[in-house]
Amino acid sequence: MSRKSEIELTNMCLICDGNKVLVQEKVGTNGLVFPGGHVEEGESLLESVVREMKEETGLTIENPKICGFKDWIQEDGTRYIVLLYKTHKFIGELKSSDEGRVFWIDRADIDSANLIWNMKELLEIFDTDLYSEFFFKIKDGKYKGELM
Template structure:
């Protein structure tokens, strides 16, 4: 029995400072717009860590260091394709903040994060970044309805 499947790997990173702020991105994407953390796709032959460093730089102008893997979100995109989001966080960065064509980026108080106009599903996904005892956000379809589990 073949246990292999195709997978799409992406990443997202919560960048935070010493003043209780987190860097957010207000995505312009019509299909998935709203407040998220910066991130994007892992390129072929690129390491996961290198991809999150590159994506954060492209979308924010900040060069992050020492991103720590803090969780995974996954779901079946199609029967044979798994979509995986590797979640990272770091407080180590340098550079000048700038927005990109992906969306406006700005700092917001961590305590005010949930009051932002969030992208679909982000209220649960933020728990991967904010809580130490949650490490997986799994979406699955059951009888035509999408369900979510935090583990």
Template structure:
């Protein structure tokens, strides 16, 4: 029995500052809308280093001590596993700068919840906000999302 499968590794981080949360309004036609900054893990790169690198590329900010808080997994259109590692952080330094990925916005939790979120991102948010939830396994059957 083969115990390996093609997998894409990605990450995203919810950065908080007082009562605000840093968001990105993605312009990617494949996944537009409000979400958290992040991206892909490169070959031979640790998950932590990938998170810090991707966050800096998208925001100009360097995360300090991001904490892994959960995971999302689903199967893509090619039936390959797709993993998203979820991080939270509250310490950072640097100058905030939007990138070609999209516009950065500091939002309150209420503003975030009432924004035009990226597809299915509303199902990810409980992992970030509720310490009792650490995984979102996303699948779709008969037009129902789980």
């Protein structure tokens, strides 16, 4: 039995500016996410999150810190891993991309925001030391996410 498995690596970054966080109205979705994207061939994990933030937000982030992971096993057996980063250091001017519109939202408004894809649970990983992983298991034929 091989211990190797196919993995799709992606990232997501919570960019903070005082009491505000950056969100993205991703094309093709009906809600808000934190910006992110795929790790490209030959690219380090850190390089990938810096590149993705520049492409999707116009900002050059600095000193992103890894907070945890979101992961699940896809139907084809591929493991999908989202590396979760956080930073409050950036330069540049905010600019939306073909991926979707980006804008700042006040932390006080985050509970009423139309966040999708378990973004509120991911905030538990970004903001606390209580959890490091959000893993989806298949239960009763459906994916069920659990903070760990």
